[in-house]
Amino acid sequence: MDIAALNAEYGIDGVLRFTTGPGGLVMIEITNAQAAALISPYGGQVLGYRPADARDDLLFVSERAYFAQGQAIKGGIPVCWPWFGADPQGQGRPAHGFVRAWPWAVRATETRTDGATVVHLGLADEAATRAIWPHCFDLQVEIEIGATLAVALVTRNAGERPFTITQGLHAYFKIGDIAGVEVTGLDACHYIDKAADGRDARVLQQGSVRVDREVNRIYEGVPPGLTIHDSVLGRRIRITAEHSRTAVVWNPWIATARAMADLADDDYQRFICVETVNTASEVIEVAPGAAYRLGARYAIESF
Secondary structure, eight states: OOHHHHHHHHOBTTTEEEEEOGGGOEEEEEEOSSEEEEEETBTTEEEEEEETTOSSOSBOBOTTOOOSTTSOOSBSBOEEBSOSSSOTTOSSOOTTBSGGGSBOEEEEEEEOTTSOEEEEEEEEOOHHHHHHSOOOEEEEEEEEESSSEEEEEEEEEOSSSOEEEOEEEOOEEEOSOGGGEEEESOTTOEEEETTSTTOOEEEEOOSSBOOSSOEEEEEESOOSEEEEEETTTTEEEEEEEESOOEEEEEEOHHHHHHHOTTSOTTGGGSEEEEEEEEOTTOOEEEOTTOEEEEEEEEEEEEO
16 A cells, blocks of 8 residues: 555545554554544554543553564454354364455545544455455445544445355453453343353353453343443443444453463453454344444543
């Protein structure tokens, strides 16, 4: 991607500009009256979002994150597609699909009448994608930077036969300390415990979610609104999902964080993932010519 050409076609004076970021990757920097943000077209990924009146960024990005072709960036809001989790067919393909480590095209940028800035990034099938996943598709991520952050992933079936997907917005939220965090909205939901020695035990959530060990849970029958309460940063993060009834809560805790080269040993204390997904029992079939939209809106409230 040529920075000068991108700025000439898609830049917005005083609001949106393209720059060269770590590893030589193109970055989109946005600063409007409502918020500031950082977006990576590589991976179609939001890396930062901070409302104008907020002290801290909404999102966590590891200082050891890889910024290189073929590597996923640890943090922000990675896009998991066309499968969530391990390769469903056991063919050795990457976990969480391939698009989070793939270059996306910039399709459009705009300023809305309410002052929000919107970026449209897209990815369509080609020979290289069909070698991994043999379907015709058009995928678009729509990112709205305003008083709140909204991300929508739109899958269109461009082929002549239906296909199925699982997917997710794998959001890493910055927190003050994991010991001072709880997640509400999941009380009385059942979850699949992926950290239970590989047994995938099914458990009933009682009360709010707190983290004092490795947590890797797929919640089912989830309401659209979830909240992260952070007593250290003095804020609530409200997550409003669109077309999602499953959610993932993940924190690697000590041993798993130490085993990940792109996380610092103590990073588990500084983030929690609460992910808007379609997975487990929520497998999505997309008919030829049809589209499916998965979305989430994120808002910060101080207290």
